[in-house]
Every structure is written in structure tokens, then in C-alpha cells.
Amino acid sequence: MVNSVTKIPLAEFLAQPNIEASPAWELIDGQATQKPMPTLFHSRLQRNLVNFINRHTDQFEAVQELRCLVPPYSPVPDISVVLGDRLPDEDGPLDGAPDWLIEIRSPDQSTLDLQNKILHCLSNGTQLAWLIDLARQQVWVWQGDNLPIVYAGTDLLPTLGVLPELTVDALVAMTCR
Numbered sequence: 001m002v003n004s005v006t007k008i009p010l011a012e013f014l015a016q017p018n019i020e021a022s023p024a025w026e027l028i029d030g031q032a033t034q035k036p037m038p039t040l041f042h043s044r045l046q047r048n049l050v051n052f053i054n055r056h057t058d059q060f061e062a063v064q065e066l067r068c069l070v071p072p073y074s075p076v077p078d079i080s081v082v083l084g085d086r087l088p089d090e091d092g093p094l095d096g097a098p099d100w101l102i103e104i105r106s107p108d109q110s111t112l113d114l115q116n117k118i119l120h121c122l123s124n125g126t127q128l129a130w131l132i133d134l135a136r137q138q139v140w141v142w143q144g145d146n147l148p149i150v151y152a153g154t155d156l157l158p159t160l161g162v163l164p165e166l167t168v169d170a171l172v173a174m175t176c177r
Helices: 010-014 040-056 111-122 168-176
Strands: 025-028 031-034 060-064 079-083 100-104 128-133 138-143 149-152
Touching (some): 010 025, 025 111, 040 079, 100 111, 111 128, 111 138
Parallel strands (some): 100 128
Antiparallel strands (some): 025 031, 128 138, 138 149
């Protein structure tokens, strides 16, 4: 027997109560799923990376857990880096995909599901995407239409804007502070 799953339209999803509960709910491929609760290391990396980016650029702003409207999806990336003039004026979602999307894979998250979200955002305006895998100490990086490149160790990570050089090792070290 084929298991049919009902897909939820974006407008219906956004009208649901508690989609902003912690952790937030996302709509991906018509399916509403709640993000996993982050680990201590995930939370530290997220906080420290946002602070690093915001400390070194005025052009972009890094925001944790910002809901984006990228029809028919409503992703909530771990970190959205957005040109300052694109940020919503009020406490609402970002209209469109972030300029730079950063996901930190949790142990129980599917890499394929995260890649699906990233590819959708890339096809809708995201210029740069990182998928950080702390367990493997690797970062998968997508730029434009290019296939992803896997960075590790002392590899310098590409960024948007003018930021100091950042290696994968330095990124992983952000989980310890």
C-alpha cells in the first residue's frame, strides 16, 4: 500500500499557531516539520558564528532562526545572513531566501533533507550556503549553480562581504567557547 501524505499549502502553514515555538517549525516540500532541539555545541557555534559575522561587517546582518518565505517553502535556517536593507522592518519573516544560508547538522537530521532546503534557497536567490557537519568537522559549501565543495581542517571558507579569513578548524573551535 502506498503511503500518501497530504501536503500543506504555505498560507495554511503560516496560519498555524505555535509555528514559532522553540524549536521552530518549517514547511519543506509541503511537509511541516519541527526543527530538532540544538545541542550545546550547536548552540555555541550558532551564537559565536553570528557574533563573528556581525562584528566584522556592516553590509550584512547574521540572524539566528529567521523564518524565510521562499514559496512554497518556509525554511528557518540556523543562521541567515542578509543584506541589511532586506531585513523585515517588523518582527516578521524574511521575504525571500537569505543571501547566505548556514545550517548546522544535528545528529538526528538528514543531510539529504538539509541539502534539499539549501538547493531550494539557492535556486531562489541564495548566493552562498554552508552545511556544517560538526561530527565530521567538515563544511559543505555551495556557491551559485556550482556543485558543493567539502572543506575541512585548514581550508579557508568562502564568505560574503569582507570578513577575516576563517578556516574549518577555527569554525569548529567556536563550539568550545
